[in-house]
Amino acid sequence: MNFKIATLPGDGIGPEIVDQAIKVMKAVGEKYGHSFDFEFAPTGASAIDLVGEPYPDSTHEICMNADAVLFGAIGDPKYDNDPKAKVRPEQGLLKMRKKLGLYANIRPVATFPSLIDKSPLKNDRVEGADFVVVRELTGGIYFGDKGRSEDLTSAFDNCVYTTEEIERILKLAYEYAGKRNKRLTVVDKANVLCTSRLWREIAQKMEKDYPDIETDYMFVDNAAMQLIQWPKKFDVMVTENMFGDILSDEASVITGSLGLLPSASVGLHTSVFEPIHGSYPQAAGKNIANPVATILSAAMLLDALNLLEEGQAVRDAVNASLEANFVTEDISKEAAKSTSEVGDWIAAQVKK
Numbered sequence: 130m131n132f133k134i135a136t137l138p139g140d141g142i143g144p145e146i147v148d149q150a151i152k153v154m155k156a157v158g159e160k161y162g163h164s165f166d167f168e169f170a171p172t173g174a175s176a177i178d179l180v181g182e183p184y185p186d187s188t189h190e191i192c193m194n195a196d197a198v199l200f201g202a203i204g205d206p207k208y209d210n211d212p213k214a215k216v217r218p219e220q221g222l223l224k225m226r227k228k229l230g231l232y233a234n235i236r237p238v239a240t241f242p243s244l245i246d247k248s249p250l251k252n253d254r255v256e257g258a259d260f261v262v263v264r265e266l267t268g269g270i271y272f273g274d275k276g277r278s279e280d281l282t283s284a285f286d287n288c289v290y291t292t293e294e295i296e297r298i299l300k301l302a303y304e305y306a307g308k309r310n311k312r313l314t315v316v317d318k319a320n321v322l323c324t325s326r327l328w329r330e331i332a333q334k335m336e337k338d339y340p341d342i343e344t345d346y347m348f349v350d351n352a353a354m355q356l357i358q359w360p361k362k363f364d365v366m367v368t369e370n371m372f373g374d375i376l377s378d379e380a381s382v383i384t385g386s387l388g389l390l391p392s393a394s395v396g397l398h399t400s401v402f403e404p405i406h407g408s409y410p411q412a413a414g415k416n417i418a419n420p421v422a423t424i425l426s427a428a429m430l431l432d433a434l435n436l437l438e439e440g441q442a443v444r445d446a447v448n449a450s451l452e453a454n455f456v457t458e459d460i461s462k463e464a465a466k467s468t469s470e471v472g473d474w475i476a477a478q479v480k481k
């Protein structure tokens with residue numbers, strides 16, 4: 130079959146890691162007789178440099194007309210360090226999420242048996258940990274009104290959630306939990322935040338519609354602690370945008386590196402597949418970043434196209450690379466292979 134893949138490498142390590150995912154998808158194409166048409170489009174700082182806007186309409190058109198979007202990462206320190214910058218790369222990512230209606234970001238966190246020793250946590254804590262963070266992606270504090278007072282001495286960021294936004298993400302999380310181990314943890318800060326109290330109120334009503342699923346509620350500060358203390362207790366965790374952003378980066382420590390965790394952003398239009406990490410600017414152009422998070426995001430993309438055997442073949446190839454210790458420096462300083470060598474290895478393994 131023929132698939133159109135909107136390809137948005139972005140900034141920093143984005144182009145390098147997306148190149149590896151493309152290699153692997155081409156290998157899948159060769160082996161299974163599909164063709165993937167990668168249509169490139171600018172986003173982030175590179176799009177600002179090109180056309181003055183981090184998510185141009187032309188890029189949006191390409192995404193809307195594709196079967197799926199493969200996304201790298203955005204962000205450039207030259208904007209982080211400029212408090213007066215009027216337009217920032219991150220706005221491109223938020224705009225893409227809003228315009229594509231990507232209200233749910235699915236972030237699976239599962240330990241790799243061959244990497245148990247790479248986690249700074251004790252083996253018995255991480256062995257067998259396998260859960261999913263379902264992060265709301267188009268609401269909350271990242272999208273609320275924000276600004277500074279005229280004299281610049283105060284600033285605000287509003288956090289707003291509507292009933293509809295909360296219901297649709299909880300529904301998706303319940304469906305996810307139904308396909309897994311039937312446990313859902315709703316993470317909030319309902320002891321302080323009004324938005325969290327609305328989340329909890331809605332979840333408490335909805336849990337009655339899912340009697341086969343065990344729902345529990347946890348404050349986010351407690352969840353941040355328990356995630357590290359005993360990650361195996363979690364199955365599906367659903368939470369608002371910023372909490373999910375923070376907790377999933379924290380969760381990557383369980384697996385051994387932020388460079389390993391993939392994600393799928395799904396919603397109203399075309400889905401986007403992206404690593405959970407950022408543009409890691411310190412590594413840009415050095416061919417040292419771990420491409421696995423992006424390659425596993427490509428595996429999630431294949432699953433979403435209903436190419437399930439193909440998605441599994443990619444996961445198997447990644448596991449084989451980890452078992453063979455054919456890894457980048459974040460996993461092993463001694464064995465350190467380059468980004469492109471790891472991509473080549475995994476692509477070759479897929480074709481076997």
Ligand SMILES: NC(=O)C1=CN([C@@H]2O[C@H](COP(=O)(O)OP(=O)(O)OC[C@H]3O[C@@H](n4cnc5c(N)ncnc54)[C@H](O)[C@@H]3O)[C@@H](O)[C@H]2O)C=CC1
Binds near residue numbers: 219418
């Ligand atoms: N989805 C996106 O495009 C995201 C973009 N950002 C942007 O990225 C830029 C850098 O942000 P940071 O806070 O430094 O987060 P980051 O995720 O880019 O990097 C944090 C640290 O994680 C490790 N890391 C990340 N990706 C890795 C990989 N593929 N291989 C090996 N190690 C990896 C590195 O030690 C790095 O210093 C900022 O401009 C930020 O706004 C941050 C998060 C997500």
Ligand SMILES: CC(C)CC(=O)C(=O)O
Binds near residue numbers: 271
């Ligand atoms: C611009 C940020 C919201 C990106 C981020 O940290 C993420 O999506 O994980």
Ligand SMILES: [Mg+2]
Binds near residue numbers: 374375378405
């Ligand atoms: Mg993040």
